[in-house]
Amino acid sequence: MLEYAQTAIRILGKANAATLAADQTSFLAxxxxxxxxxxAANKVSPAGQAALPDVPWRDAIAMRHRLVHGYRSRSAEIMVQTIAVRLPELTAVLERILNKSVDDERSGALPSEDQ
Structure with a gap:
């Protein structure tokens, strides 16, 4: 999730809805x-989602459903809003979770893969 969020943010860059709508390759990407x-969010178990309540699971899953099933509702404005506002929030949450996991493993709070 983190990698794809970072990729979408990078591809969007400083584009606005008009420039994104005009660039079909970037829009599709x-x-x-x-x-x-x-x-990916939809593959996380309910228990996993409950354990990480800061992740906007329902929003991510709902956007996926909208993209996959609502072809006519694809909007460059909604995509720009999602990528420019929501994905930076998501990346911050995911990075915090991943950094905490690494810190916990280093401190011995979590078993490492070797144990």
Missing amino acids: VSYAVQVIGE
Whole structure:
């Protein structure tokens, strides 16, 4: 999820809805990245989602469903809003979770893969 969020943010860059709508390759690329994020979120068990309540699971899954099933509702404005506002929030949450996991493993709070 983190990798695809970072990729979508990078591809979008400083584009606005008009420039994204005019660039079909970038629009399809960021749409795919957001779709993958939602698909990954949907694969996390309810217990896993409950354990990480700061992750916007339902929003990610809902956006994936909108992209996959609502072809006519694909909007460059919604995509820009999602990528420019929501994905930086998501990346911050995921980075915090991953950094905490690494710190916990280093401190011995979590067993390492070797144990």
